[in-house]
């Protein structure tokens with residue numbers, strides 16, 4: 412069975428912790444991946460060759476690989492240039508994901524130029540386009556990507572007000588390639604709704620693998636309680 416078929420209507424868990432996050436460590440990400448697998452995940456999304464290598468030692472699940480890299484001259488940070496694609500290809504991942512937004516890229520190329528370079532070089536690799544608008548999604552599909560994902564909805568300056576679920580509904584209407592729901596699908600209800608809308612699969616990250624963000628939600632509940640004037644004293 413091919414990878415896309417294996418992932419159809421399944422859960423993918425994103426196991427990522429950047430350098431400034433408490434769980435930053437390939438070892439910890441590999442254990443997160445194991446926990447995700449035990450909880451029923453069918454795939455893992457991971458950042459950096461080091462994390463991917465550690466995760467492969469721990470679980471035999473399909474991997475969506477990315478390399479995040481910041482450039483001073485560009486807002487594009489998910490697998491931004493052909494160099495990161497080369498690193499991921501050399502390591503070997505089932506799907507390589509990258510920024511397919513309309514933002515200026517660090518190498519000065521348009522998305523189309525970037526994609527045609529990597530497709531020419533690696534014709535058999537599966538490629539996933541992380542987009543933030545319907546227009547970018549249509550452009551990515553036309554360019555020939557294998558998968559489109561809503562990952563960057565809300566993260567580009569011009570998509571700040573986008574509700575990922577609404578964008579997903581639009582993507583389902585206009586695209587023919589498989590669409591992955593990713594980015595703030597942070598509850599079981601939203602995962603269910605995304606699948607009902609026709610998402611090929613759903614990627615969940617922070618709500619499972621970023622404990623500092625999970626804790627914030629509980630802290631907020633405590634803060635709300637303490638700042639509520641109808642609070643009952645005992």
Ligand SMILES: CC(=O)N[C@H](C=O)[C@@H](O)[C@H](O)[C@H](O)COP(=O)(O)O
Nearest residue numbers: 425562566594595596615616617618
């Ligand atoms: C914008 C950005 O940097 N997104 C990243 C993409 O790889 C990850 O940090 C997210 O955790 C991932 O997309 C899953 O989304 P969420 O954590 O909302 O379930």
